[in-house]
Amino acid sequence: MRGVPVRPSRSGHAGGHILFDGIDPRGADRSIGDARDACMIGSCDRLVRLFGRSVDIGEGDLKLADLGRRVRSLSLADDPDLKSIKLSLCTTIDTDRLDRNVLVVAHVRPT
Numbered sequence: 404m405r406g407v408p409v410r411p412s413r414s415g416h417a418g419g420h421i422l423f424d425g426i427d428p429r430g431a432d433r434s435i436g437d438a439r440d441a442c443m444i445g446s447c448d449r450l451v452r453l454f455g456r457s458v459d460i461g462e463g464d465l466k467l468a469d470l471g472r473r474v475r476s477l478s479l480a481d482d483p484d485l486k487s488i489k490l491s492l493c494t495t496i497d498t499d500r501l502d503r504n505v506l507v508v509a510h511v512r513p514t
Contacts, residue, residue, distance in 0.1 A: 420447040420450055421446050422443060425441045428442065447484070449484065450484060466493075470491075
């Protein structure tokens with residue numbers, strides 16, 4: 404992921420970073436029958452270390468909730484890379500994501 408350009412947009416905001424969680428960096432080079440070697444990779448090594456976890460979550464929808472909590476926590480803690488965050492997008496290919504995310508949003512949103 405090194406070499407992914409971080410460019411300012413027309414709006415004047417600096418570009419950002421991209422992280423992939425649960426990806427096998429071997430991609431199509433992984434042999435048939437080989438186990439996935441899922442990890443986190445991204446355009447910023449510091450953010451990969453910051454968001455990496457010692458325990459594998461596995462489920463994409465659970466990772467989304469975890470990442471959302473961590474982004475909010477780090478942005479409130481004055482982390483230099485996250486304190487001025489304007490946008491954080493997380494997505495997964497898990498099909499049961501919607502139901503669980505509705506519950507997460509309901510839990511996080513103040514009443």
